[in-house]
Amino acid sequence: MRRIPARTACLAATLLLTTLASGAPAPAGARELPDTYVVSHEPGVLPEGITVTPDGTVYVSSDGLGTLYRGRVGDPELEPFPARGLADRPSTLGVHTDRRGRILSVGGATLTVHDRHGRLLATRTAQDGPLGAPHLNDLTVTKDAVYVTDWANPVVHRAEIRGNAIGPLEPWLDIRSAFPQFPAQYWLLNGIVADGTGTALLVASNGTEAVWRISTTDKAVSRLDLGDQSFGADGMVLRDRTLYAVLNYGAPHGVYIARLDEELRTGTVTHRLTDHPFDLPTTLARHGCRLYVVNSQLDEPPGRPPYTVTALDDPTCGTAAAP
Template structure:
């Protein structure tokens, strides 16, 4: 979930993507908006998104560091009164947990807010082998928060005890999985976990791959998607279905892959590209709809209004 075009052009292999046409999605939620306005203020540049089970939307701002909140039933979001973000110029990944708490990252900080915006915790990454941290995305499991670093080939971890995250510490230097690759170009991005929290999938824009990590022994292998290079931005994992946003080296849009039971191999089954996306960065899923952030990061500060597009999930079966 990052400003991909400006910072990854330096080293990217050719992306070979098979044009796979998905079946049309079912007719669902026709009474819900197709477009959500995050903000009409200049320079917001939305980046991350989360949708809670009750349909509450949270969207982060790369341009200002603010968070926005709305509901899938209403087309306009409003600023979320999250305290303690005044000194964070950029917010990227945003996720919620089962308690409704809002976790977000930006710069070197991870913050946790309650649903009213009260700051519950701030955790700071101390930097990695290449210097200061630029935290990009996160995933919350039952016992930990895992965070990727755009500036360092490092995954951080904060253990959750009694519902509170502990210190944000370097957990895995991923360079050993591909030692010949220049460390400054790993560009770690989206991160997701299986339901048990035993397996992580981490996107790397630089290597144009998704990397599978066993949390027990930190074993790292490349997700095998056949002959396709696949370096996503944000991702969502639902069972064995991986939803990924691609915005560099491939037609911009949402790519959906069906994975094996161990999340080691898979095949892209659907590709949603073109309209209505405007440099999409990440997505969230609710019901049979996908909510995709239109960042406009390719031409900052973009042009208001800044939006989220909702499209049908083609993997949903018609009842």
Template sequence: MHMTTRLLCLGASVLLAVTGQTGTAGARDLPDTYVVSRGPGILPEGITVARDGTVYVSSDGTGRLFRGHVSDSELRPFAARGIDDRTSTLGVHTDQRGRVHSVGGASLTVHDGGGRLLARRTAQDGPLGPADLNDLVITKDAVYATDWANPVIHRAEFRNGRLGPLRLWLDIRGAFPQFPAQYWLLNGIVADRAGETLLVASNGTEALWRVDTATRAVEQVQLGGESFGADGMVLRGRTLYAVLNYGAPSGVYIAELNDDLRTGVVRHRITGEPFDLPTTLARHGCRLYVVNSQLDDPPGEPPYTVSAIADPTCPQAG
């Protein structure tokens, strides 16, 4: 997930070279729109919804985090300590213990529910220069983070419950060596339940890439020739939810993948909703929560919002 404005500024030359508890019945009483902030310049970017319905949204414009609940249409600032020097926060996710992991610039931070800083790790420079962390995924063994400025994935290993150093783990260029290194533009990242397979989106290649975490082997996921340079993504079993905002009409795309996550078919395209440059999404119950970033026209216009829509894959939706 990242500042789509950066991608838009590159122009056409670039291409040439969580589960929850809320059921459908309860969803009828939930808001359709959530206000992240009414202050100026927030530009929301990332989102996660914890199992208990707690919502966290990141700000690309200020680096702040906001918190709320699926039952309340208004979010409020989350007092995350130790990130005052981070001017942009992008990917944000919670783990099974409710800890909040987020990335921005070269830093990965972990906070408890009260905003206390539990860990801060800094990514080393990549082959093209300083790291610009974009999105992250948490597995049982590690945290993996994509780098918008470098064609690499960073990894911090869990050691006896503690987060180790954030190290450069994989240079993805070998999977498509003829493609210009500066245009990989790595974005969303998700993992299967076992943490054995990563799916990594690349805006520049307009493709989805499968990474074996044991061998670090990389291959393109075959989706029937569809452009799939996703921004944020959610993987639930074999169902992949993604937000696209470049190379295809903006909206939510839902693909059904095969058992080994190597091929798939896009089953749903939700592009008619009044999204405002969507960047990513979260899933809770039978609802999808889509961030309206306004990154195509910064600093945007308050209020900054998240839209909630029905998940068409739910049995009740049929």
């Protein structure tokens, strides 16, 4: 690395102090980010899912219309994303991107894959489950598979990834064996995340008010032990050993953060962010040191425009809890 001459460094520091003292605006890259993002002003959108890519591109799904919206973390307004092939899907819930920059989303019985320009690359349809037609809810992408939860059936679906190709979406695990005495129709599988190796999944169940750990190698299922905390999560984000979850049932609405052990079997809830003006939050994304929380308005459909995403600081940022 080239060293800056001492005199030059001194002059630069003097100029910087002068600029700050004069109240001159900070560089464009240092400008503050919005606290609220408007997904749409169109009636009936009811945003549900969200993902933020490493470069700051935001994708939000619509439960009410089935469309996708796209924006940037530096811009408070999102716009419709021209994703082809969604006209016959009235509801889109989970949305994520993979390492290739493809946009994967689920709704109804279908998983769709689009490129950055909205071209439809693949559509995969889930089979009926033990209780009937699927209602795909959320998804997570590992290096070799896409795993999808089913709200209507106690089933996790899986599509294998080989190179650029995504295989058929097939029933992978009927989770009832983990808690056989619990009524099948009330599992209500919701958010799903995977660890960095793709060997462990965490699946939220609104009905059991718990998060379940699933091994992708042998399909062993166990309940994530969070002590006495009721944890019927909706959407979730897993960053190393820090679990971020949105709760909107059985607990005050908001973001709950837990620190987990190395095997993702036990943990402690360390933060409860429930003092923000959320409007039935459903899920969240993390980018930088900020959390982006969807305000769905699903408790009073079709809701009232504008439909928004709330951004807040990650309280664990810079600590050992969220490296």
